[in-house]
Amino acid sequence: MNVAVVILNWNGRHLLDQFLPSVVKFSQEAKIYVADNASTDDSIAYLEKHYPYISIIKNAENAGYAGGYNLALKSVPEDIHILLNSDVEVTENWLVPLMEVYRNEPKTAALQPKILDYKETDHFEYAGAAGGYLDKFGYPFCRGRIFQHLEEDHGQYNDDRYIFWASGACLAIRKNAYEEIGGLDEDFFAHQEEIDLCWRLQNKGYKIKYVSASRIFHVGGATLQDMNPKKTFFNFRNSLFMLLKNVEPNKVFITIFVRMILDGVAAFKFIFEGKFNHFFAIMDAHLSFYRHYRRIRKKRPKEFIFRKYYLISSVVYAHFVLRKNKFSDLKK
Secondary structure: OOOOEEEEOOOOOOHHHHHHHHHHHHHHEEEEEEEEEOOOHHHHHHHHHHOOOOEEOOOOOOHHHHHHEEEEEOOOOOEEEEEOOOEEEEEEOOOHHHHHHHOOOOOOEEEEEEEOOOOOOOEEEEOOOOOOEEEEHHHEEEOOEEOOOEOOOOOOOOEEOOOOOOOOOOOEHHHHHHHHHOOOOOOOHHHHHHHHHHHHOOOOOOOEEEEEEEEEEOOOOOOOOOOOOOHHHHHHHHHHHHHHHHHHOOOOOHHHHHEEEEEEEEHHHHHOOHHHHHHHHHHHHHHHHHOOHHHHOOOOOOOOOOOOOOOOOOOOHHHHHHHOOOHHHHOO
16 A cells, blocks of 8 residues: 645645645655645745655646545545645654554545644644534534534543544545545535545445544644635535435435524524624525535435434534533533
């Protein structure tokens, strides 16, 4: 087995300057690629000057996270692809535990490491933490992160375990499995496409796993800040796309109906908080869902293998009503 670390870049020259050294230093088992999404800064010139041994893949346009990786990975022949955000600092031997799992578990298709906060290194980071899950209505959460509440890491999640989704901040995946399911869904453009990917992998009988011995530190929000209305738009719209594509036939429409009601509650919460741009982002997300409904519905699989996709019925109720902030509290 051979491995490729593929970093997607868009106008991120400063991030390459800051974080690429750790990737080069601690990824000697891998070939490193930078897939450039038609940057208009000096990213490519910087790489050619300072890292001439790194392979550069030049995408003709900014196709987002999903499209950018789909284009780039066509040129990557290695057996294992690690999709790594440009704002990630890796640690010594971070690849070794991941490759050990791949050698021993042929049906495990995707992995993620422990993801800690670069700015507050003793806490988990929002985008993945110690492995991702969904509730019944498509709201994602993680071991170590419930909505905006981030847990301190004191070893409580040092157990490897199968999870529902692996974070796109650092997503390791078998090339053959990625190609079998058609890669990332480009209709998502950005945000939650990795959850949809993992859902489809499981529908093909593959497993997703969190590997605690592999650690990285993620800045998060380096390319799109958490409170950017665009992020709100993509998260709400793409959740609906994901449910429409993957929930089994006898439950899909009631699930989407309830989810849209909950989205409406969130939208009015934004109004009361004075965040009017986020209110309109949710409205735009629903309109976009209606516009793309026919095309997204055609992507539903003919057979559903993976039935129970959710860990709890409502993480919204557990967190905002019952005030549960830790993953370990959710089933109590």
